[in-house]
Amino acid sequence: MTPPATGPRYAAITLGSNSFNMLVATTVAGKPKVLAKYKRKVRLAEGIGSDGSLNPQVFARGLDCLAMFSRMLDKEQVSREHIAVIATATLRCIANADDFCQAALPILGQPIEIISGLKEAELIYQGMSATTQGEGRRLVIDIGGASTEFIIGEDKKILLKASLAIGCVTFNDKFFNSFPFQPQDFDATQAHIETELGQYRERLRQHGWHGVVGASGAVQAVVELLNARGLSQTITLKVLSELKDEILIQRDSSLSEIIGLHHERVATFASGVAILLALFNLLEINALELSGGALREGVLQQLAERLT
DSSP states (O other), rough: OOOOEEEEEEEEEOOOOOOOEEEEEEEEEEEEEEEEEEEEEOOGGGOOOSSSSSSSHHHHHHHHHHHHHHHHHHHHHHHHEEEEEEEEEEHHOOTTTTHHHHHHHHHHOOOOEEHHHHHHHHHHHHHHHOOOOOOOEEEEEOSSSOOOEEEEEETTTTEEEEESOOOHHHHHHSSOOOOOOHHHHHHHHHHHHHHHHHHHHHHHHOOOEEEEEEEHHHHHHHHHHHHHTTOOOEEEEHHHHHHHHHHHHHSSTTTSSSSSGGGGGHHHHHHHHHOOOOOOOHHOOOOEEEEEEOOOHHHHHHHHHHHO
């Protein structure tokens, strides 16, 4: 018999540089039980202009998604007092972030909290540890649209955390902005990541880990593809190297000949594979598994603790 829900329904809304997400949940047996999931590829980071502001088209695209979330909150009977709205890398850096937050306030009824990269890393780890089986020291990598978080932790304890300017949307514009893609696009990605990692490369390797967990759309895209092909869902260097070769022989920018690639993943697939491949090489990663949760699950966990 399923234990009864305790407390109200609540929702975690996360505004990433690639996707906006919303989880609706209630608490059962002391843990969040997800009742509904909503997601839209807003790709906020691709709208940053040369002046550092979000352009009007992408600004409106973001607000349109929030209006959809608002309708779903009503449908799911979630009080505006029981939601948390968290924003990450793009809203951390754009010049008109205050304008976006002010425009969003009447739509959602709660202010947007723009969190630091290190706070994002903490929430990612909390979301991963609450949803993903495993023991020992783990390296968690979350590749977002404009930033990537690296966390090494053991059980509930975080040993090292970092947030760096590595993202599949921003790298798409920087390295994969013309088709057909070339081997040097992958080489340039790795060289840039090596510089961006800097001192963290050695610090991460010195801590060491027993396993690596990936929490991002880039990882999900590869796992979905492997699943569609009936292969092991563990990501390895061999898998990524073969995907790179497949990307380089594509005859159309739709990447339609890559079996198992969902059309929603196409826009950032090449940059995502390039980032993963570079990290495998630079950090000497042997294998990576998909996390059961990340930022949004971490926010949900905090909401559950606050409301019950």
